Amino acid sequence: MTANIQSTVAKSPESAPSLERTAWGLRGTAGVTIAARLGFEGVTHHYGSEVSLRGIDLLVEPGEVVSLLGRSGCGKTTLLRVTAGLEMPSGGRVTINGREIAGPKTHVPPEKRGIGLMFQDYALFPHMTILKNVIYGLASTPRAEAERQGHRALARVGLEGFASAYPHELSGGEQQRVALARAIAPRPSVLLMDEPFSGLDKRLRDHVRDETLAIIRETRATCIIVTHDPEEAMRMSDRIALMRSGRLLQIGTARDLYERPIDLYAARFFSEMNEFNGVVSHGGVETPAGIVDAGTRSEGSAVTVGIRPQGVRLGGEGVPGRVVGHRFLGEVDLYDVAVDGSDVPVKVRTRGPLPYGVGDTVSIALEARDVLVFDKVSQ
Numbered sequence: 001m002t003a004n005i006q007s008t009v010a011k012s013p014e015s016a017p018s019l020e021r022t023a024w025g026l027r028g029t030a031g032v033t034i035a036a037r038l039g040f041e042g043v044t045h046h047y048g049s050e051v052s053l054r055g056i057d058l059l060v061e062p063g064e065v066v067s068l069l070g071r072s073g074c075g076k077t078t079l080l081r082v083t084a085g086l087e088m089p090s091g092g093r094v095t096i097n098g099r100e101i102a103g104p105k106t107h108v109p110p111e112k113r114g115i116g117l118m119f120q121d122y123a124l125f126p127h128m129t130i131l132k133n134v135i136y137g138l139a140s141t142p143r144a145e146a147e148r149q150g151h152r153a154l155a156r157v158g159l160e161g162f163a164s165a166y167p168h169e170l171s172g173g174e175q176q177r178v179a180l181a182r183a184i185a186p187r188p189s190v191l192l193m194d195e196p197f198s199g200l201d202k203r204l205r206d207h208v209r210d211e212t213l214a215i216i217r218e219t220r221a222t223c224i225i226v227t228h229d230p231e232e233a234m235r236m237s238d239r240i241a242l243m244r245s246g247r248l249l250q251i252g253t254a255r256d257l258y259e260r261p262i263d264l265y266a267a268r269f270f271s272e273m274n275e276f277n278g279v280v281s282h283g284g285v286e287t288p289a290g291i292v293d294a295g296t297r298s299e300g301s302a303v304t305v306g307i308r309p310q311g312v313r314l315g316g317e318g319v320p321g322r323v324v325g326h327r328f329l330g331e332v333d334l335y336d337v338a339v340d341g342s343d344v345p346v347k348v349r350t351r352g353p354l355p356y357g358v359g360d361t362v363s364i365a366l367e368a369r370d371v372l373v374f375d376k377v378s379q
């Protein structure tokens with residue numbers, strides 16, 4: 001299900017102007033909802049004997065967009081499914097505006113939660129027209145009104161000309177837009193999106209993300225987006241909830257998580273790292289890349305120092321090394337610099353190439369803001 005602009009145009013039904021197929025609808029025309037506060041208190045979940053959620057506490061403010069970020073299997077989708085009512089929590093509770101929708105004795109059915117869902121595979125019904133797909137969640141609304149809302153949602157995603165088409169006639173990108181229109185048509189107060197962009201061609205993805213975010217903001221829905229892509233999380237959300245092994249490891253703004261990651265695992269999520277173990281001595285830690293400030297770590301404690309490759313400068317004063325690798329990556333260049341005391345070369349990321357080649361002697365120096373010191377980790 002790859003989507004690209006060419007296939008988009010090629011598949012246009014004759015009745016529809018092909019140019020419109022890449023343009024989204026007018027901004028400000030998505031239906032507005034009353035945003036809700038979504039709460040999780042000690043939410044746990046098991047699949048049989050396997051624990052998938054281990055006590056999730058999280059409050060998502062009305063109209064806030066929060067990304068659930070984490071590696072495969074950490075429980076992101078399960079938390080979304082518990083919220084939607086597709087899974088029952090084993091413990092804890094989920095609330096909307098303080099009202100319990102899932103708890104030890106409560107299970108509000110999915111269709112009564114006022115929640116819009118968008119799945120990774122879009123989950124469109126192949127035998128239904130696009131309009132029927134979009135108004136699927138409006139079963140209790142009078143038909144004419146449901147169709148009016150459906151057309152409006154389709155217009156907002158720029159697909160009003162495709163109401164009577166079928167999903168297979170649309171590209172992946174267009175199907176994504178239909179899924180979005182379906183999710184917003186009932187004006188849900190909470191919108192849940194599970195990897196909504198993962199099926200899209202990379203060239204389309206940024207544009208689709210921006211348009212989708214504009215629609216989310218317009219609807220004012222409270223939104224949770226599941227992703228395993230840190231850049232996507234940073235781009236899309238007000239706050240990021242980083243998950244690991246069924247737990248919320250850290251929650252904060254993109255800047256919080258990038259600048260003050262709670263541990264090395266969190267730091268690794270947002271950047272490649274040069275990592276060295278060391279011991280705090282006289283307020284500093286000696287590493288093969290230079291001495292770094294130990295911050296508040298106590299004297300004699302074992303630490304792991306993480307250094308972002310973009311925080312290593314080449315040239316000038318610093319620790320001597322030798323360039324053992326150089327790759328051109330377009331916007332940046334990546335150098336590998338061998339230094340005494342480390343079997344692994346120091347990775348250095350520069351904006352554009354520098355006048356050094358493999359075999360050259362260089363010196364390296366560290367930018368303090370790209371140096372992070374954590375308790376020593378074994379892995």
Ligand SMILES: Nc1ncnc2c1ncn2[C@@H]1O[C@H](COP(=O)(O)OP(=O)(O)OP(=O)(O)O)[C@@H](O)[C@H]1O
Binds near residue numbers: 074
């Ligand atoms: N239907 C199921 N039956 C049994 N175990 C499951 C089921 N669904 C998920 N799991 C397990 O529960 C854990 C959490 O899965 P979940 O799908 O929530 O993670 P995720 O972070 O969304 O992963 P992904 O990014 O791969 O979708 C994993 O260990 C997974 O193997």
